[in-house]
Amino acid sequence: MLLAVDIGNTNITIGLFKKDKLEATWRIATGVHRMPDEYAVILLNLLRNHGLDASDVTKGAVSCVVPPLVTTFNELFENYFNIKPLIISPGIKTGIRIRYDNPRELGGDRISNAAGALSLYKPPIIVVVMGTATAFDTISKEGDYLGGAVAPGLTISAEALYTRTAALPRVELVPPRRAVGSNTVAAMQSGIIYGYAGLIEGIVTRIQEELGEKAIVVATGGYADIIAGETKVIDEVNPDLTLLGIKVIHNLNRE
Secondary structure, three states: OEEEEEEOOOEEEEEEEEOOEEEEEEEEEOOOOOOHHHHHHHHHHHHHHOOOOHHHOOEEEEEEOOOHHHHHHHHHHHHHHOOOOEEOOOOOOOOOOEOOOOHHHOOHHHHHHHHHHHHHOOOOEEEEEEOOEEEEEEEOOOOOEEEEEEEEOHHHHHHHHHHOOOOOOOOOOOOOOOOOOOOHHHHHHHHHHHHHHHHHHHHHHHHHHHHOOOOEEEEEOOOHHHHHOOOOOOOEEOOOHHHHHHHHHHHHHOO
């Protein structure tokens, strides 16, 4: 079985694949100071709760945007699973022509999203990732990765309102009943949720214009479901897109 790990700035998403089927997914908090043994305790307990143990994991692949954790997870896989994981980084096979000015600047998560999207959808494709950052990845009709856009994520913006103002509270990130909030919490929810819906509509529209044709728009990330319900520009929501892309890239490199 393949253990795919997507290490983000806020969360780590873990997927367990049996051949091409995603058997289980888990999310844990990212902790840059955790030791390999600490992550191992968490992972082994998650596997145990699914009726599995370390011997059931025979392959591993990691996408990571937190550089110190690459070494941590390398040690974890080698010490507890006795395997060397594939680290998604520049120089490995991706099956995608990358048209970025400097491909080495491109995070493993973004190329994994592109690989996952191309395995499911016909290009051109726009992938909208709603996590710590809100990222837009653009794939041409030829299947080339062109680039995209990056904006602050919902949590960053909401936290900035709380920490950088004297009277605004922390709020739950849920859609308000209407755009005109009749109290502070509702007004903040309107600005954050509808503001991000508008941001996504605006950037997607500009990308579509530059492509010169209609691209399918796929949303993923922790807030994809919330925002997708507030805009018509998102065609599909796929919460497992990054994990699927990690599997696709792993298979290309370990065939």
